[in-house]
Amino acid sequence: MKKTFIYLMAMLVLGLTSCEEVIDYELRSTDTKLVVDGLITDQPGPYSVRLTSTKGYLEEGTAAGVNGALVIVSDNLGTIDTLKQVSEGLYQTSILQGQPGNTYYLKVMTSGKEYTAQSYMPAVAPIDSLTFVYKAEGHMVEEGYFPYIHFRDPAGKGNYYRWDVTVNGERKPDELAVESDELFEDRPVHANMGVSLQAGDAFTVELYALDKAAYEFWLALKNQQHASGGPFEKTPANAPGNISGGAVGYFGASAVSVATGVSR
Numbered sequence: 001m002k003k004t005f006i007y008l009m010a011m012l013v014l015g016l017t018s019c020e021e022v023i024d025y026e027l028r029s030t031d032t033k034l035v036v037d038g039l040i041t042d043q044p045g046p047y048s049v050r051l052t053s054t055k056g057y058l059e060e061g062t063a064a065g066v067n068g069a070l071v072i073v074s075d076n077l078g079t080i081d082t083l084k085q086v087s088e089g090l091y092q093t094s095i096l097q098g099q100p101g102n103t104y105y106l107k108v109m110t111s112g113k114e115y116t117a118q119s120y121m122p123a124v125a126p127i128d129s130l131t132f133v134y135k136a137e138g139h140m141v142e143e144g145y146f147p148y149i150h151f152r153d154p155a156g157k158g159n160y161y162r163w164d165v166t167v168n169g170e171r172k173p174d175e176l177a178v179e180s181d182e183l184f185e186d187r188p189v190h191a192n193m194g195v196s197l198q199a200g201d202a203f204t205v206e207l208y209a210l211d212k213a214a215y216e217f218w219l220a221l222k223n224q225q226h227a228s229g230g231p232f233e234k235t236p237a238n239a240p241g242n243i244s245g246g247a248v249g250y251f252g253a254s255a256v257s258v259a260t261g262v263s264r
Helices: 212-225
Strands: 036-043 048-052 070-075 078-081 084-087 091-092 101-108 111-121 128-134 145-151 158-166 179-182 188-192 202-208 248-256 256-262
Touching: 036 101, 036 111, 048 101, 084 145, 101 212, 101 248, 111 248, 128 248, 128 256, 145 256, 158 212, 179 188, 179 212, 202 212, 202 248
Parallel strands: 036 248
Antiparallel strands: 036 048, 048 091, 070 078, 070 101, 084 091, 101 111, 128 145, 145 188, 158 179, 158 202, 202 256
């Protein structure tokens, strides 16, 4: 589903299973719109906001970056950071440091229009350990070492997650991995990353905490990715982003827990 959101990368392979809620969202037109892709974390910055433009469903090629915009990110503590453009359509912070518990605000001004968004950064459950389980080749199973992360979901419902995985320095954008704690609230979680590794492969996983709006956005993208495109399915639509003013995309804030290891 690389129609309107050509720049949103599909990420991760996740072994957890869960019930997926269905999110209905309106099909937007194919008129050119601003696309926002930004993320603030609690890891050391700088943080990036990418601005591009949408393309129609039948248009070919890559959408161009949006240059010369005024991009400002601030927080609820009064920090204001005017981002610097570092390449086509890419803007970076210079002074902001993300912290769990803070709310972050985005303002973009371009072509005489103003777009805004905000996102709360929840704390993330720390990864307790990373282990590797060898599996022989079998039905629907590829031979190799499969990484698992282990953490405990905090008490109370409403914790949301996504994962990024990297193998030998290369990020694996094969599939989106988005989960809520509906099935594992306040319990130890043992998540199979679903990646088959060879002995000696270097593996890194980043566990992101999401607020509910971010979870709904990434889940919608995941559902679109798994749509078969059959004649009785809904026409793919834009995910429910949080950008006001008629733009699409998502500006988010996530605390991150990172684990690394070598498969053996």
